Amino acid sequence: MSDSPLSAPRATDGRAPDVFHAGGWVPMKQFAEHDAVDFVVIGTGAGGGPLIARLAEMGYSVIGFDAGAYFRPLEDFASDETSQSQLFWTDERLVDGANPLKMGSNNSGKAVGGSTVHFAMVSLRFRPEWFKSRSKLGYGADWPLDWREMWQYYSRAERDLAIAGPVSYPWGPRRPRYPYRAHEINGAAALLARGAEAMGYRWTETPLATVSAPRGNSPSCVYRGFCRVGCSTNAKQSQLVTYIPRALKAGAEIRDLAMVGRIEVDVEGRATGVHYHRNGHWHFQRAKNVIVAGYAIETPRLLLSSATDRFRDGLANSSGLVGRYLMTQSNQAAYGVMDDMVR
Ligand SMILES: Cc1cc2nc3c(=O)[nH]c(=O)nc-3n(C[C@H](O)[C@H](O)[C@H](O)COP(=O)(O)OP(=O)(O)OC[C@H]3O[C@@H](n4cnc5c(N)ncnc54)[C@H](O)[C@@H]3O)c2cc1C
Incomplete structure (x- = not known):
């Protein structure tokens, strides 16, 4: 069993976990913070994962940031529901309004691969x-x-x-x-x-x-x-085992346990990079373009908390609608009671 993926970043020193081989590593390109990469993508889930892979495959320099851990499916996922909590985003989040969203265990994931690591x-x-x-x-x-x-x-x-x-x-x-x-x-x-x-x-x-x-x-x-506890055999085609390995192969960097707290913009209102927290410190990564793919809850939160004197209501919020009328996932399920034994 490897060290806990939650205690320290795993994608460092020019390598990232090989999700297909226990204890293995794959080479990973790393970019300097002072180099303005073509793209920073915040979130490596259903939205961010394919984008990071495709941008890297098209030859752009790209870093995917994720606040969550870089799990090794073969070693880190147990056949036990309580183990599921490690995949959830359960940090305190404030919601308000007439019909507030229920936060907590069932509405978003926090991992390299995003919610797709535990989606159904x-x-x-x-x-x-x-x-x-x-x-x-x-x-x-x-x-x-x-x-x-x-x-x-x-x-x-x-x-x-x-x-x-x-x-x-x-x-x-x-x-x-x-x-x-x-x-x-x-x-x-x-x-x-x-x-x-x-x-x-x-x-x-x-x-x-x-x-x-x-x-x-x-x-x-x-x-x-x-x-939904995380597939320990890799049959599940999450971003963690599909687009993320593709992205690494094409030259993208992934920064795990790296929480972006603010997007920086210049006087013309163009993004210049991101402030992120990793290994107990705040860092700044320069970028020419910043893509926010942090799910329905964290995306608006980040845009709102990146307000400036020029964009007092947050970024991309000229409509005033960022953070309002939120929807998380909808569900196709129906429930019923059966007369017969269902097993
Ligand atoms: C339990 C569960 C079951 C589901 N089942 C299904 C299903 O069967 N079919 C289906 O189609 N959909 C399902 N969904 C929904 C689906 O998983 C999501 O709609 C989809 O993953 C959303 O993609 P996304 O890229 O917006 O966000 P996510 O996939 O959640 O990825 C967002 C990522 O961004 C990271 N992030 C957020 N903010 C920051 C920040 N500031 N800094 C750094 N990183 C950040 C998060 O850690 C996360 O990893 C399910 C969801 C859950 C929670």
């Missing part, structure tokens, strides 16, 4: 009509882009994440086959499927970001059942 892997697409929900369905707002554009990105992400899904998805326009076959449904799901059929509903297996057959260093899912 359900990988659904937004349906075409939902992109124009105001004009077509009479609620919400229309998106500024067409569903076809977004669906191209879904296809790419589904390939990169080896999503396991049904051969033919029964709703919406035809889509390319999922790269991996769907997982077998379990007893509880079979019961639900029977119920759905009895009521005339169509059903299908849920597309999931855990491999149904071996992929590179990821063995096929063994249905261990502690997915």
Whole structure:
């Protein structure tokens, strides 16, 4: 067992943990703080991870910062729910308003790989009509882009994440086959499927970001059942085992246990770098561009706490809406009581 990933940064000295081999390391490029890198990306989760990888692959110098730890899945994740708390962002956070968000254990992750290290892997697409929900369905707002554009990105992400899904998805326009076959449904799901059929509903297996057959260093899912504690076999296709290794290979640097506290902007209002806390000290990293990908809660918090004389209400907040009307993840689950034994 390696030292605790929470006690000291692991991505240092020109190397980062090799998430696929116990105790292993992979080489990592490191940038000097006084060198203005092309991009600093704050957050290495679902938003930041692919961006860091793609920017590095396009030849940009990029550093991904994460307040969370750099876990080694093969060694750090136990088959035990209490161990899950190490992945949550449970620091004190203040919320207010008529319908305040519930903070704590279920709404965001804190790790290299972000919430995807403990997310439930359900990988659904937004349906075409939902992109124009105001004009077509009479609620919400229309998106500024067409569903076809977004669906191209879904296809790419589904390939990169080896999503396991049904051969033919029964709703919406035809889509390319999922790269991996769907997982077998379990007893509880079979019961639900029977119920759905009895009521005339169509059903299908849920597309999931855990491999149904071996992929590179990821063995096929063994249905261990502690997915949200962190997958200890690497079957789960989190950012930690997909885009982050890709990013490192392409020359990106990852700074773990590095909490960004403020984005610095110059007199023209352009970002010049970030102040971050690591190893007990505040540091400053120069950057030409700063991307904030810290989830629905920490992104607005950072923008608001980066206020200046010129931007008194925080950065990117000319609308006054940053930090208001927040939504965390929505959920597709339904709950019910069954007459039959579900197991
Ligand atoms: C328990 C759980 C289950 C979920 N299940 C599913 C599911 O099945 N399917 C699905 O589609 N979605 C699911 N989600 C939601 C999904 O994980 C998130 O919507 C997604 O990860 C959000 O991506 P993000 O990049 O915005 O943030 P995250 O993935 O959370 O990444 C943000 C990262 O930024 C870091 N960070 C934040 N602020 C700073 C800062 N100031 N300095 C440095 N680092 C910072 C955090 O440590 C974190 O690692 C689930 C979420 C949770 C919590």
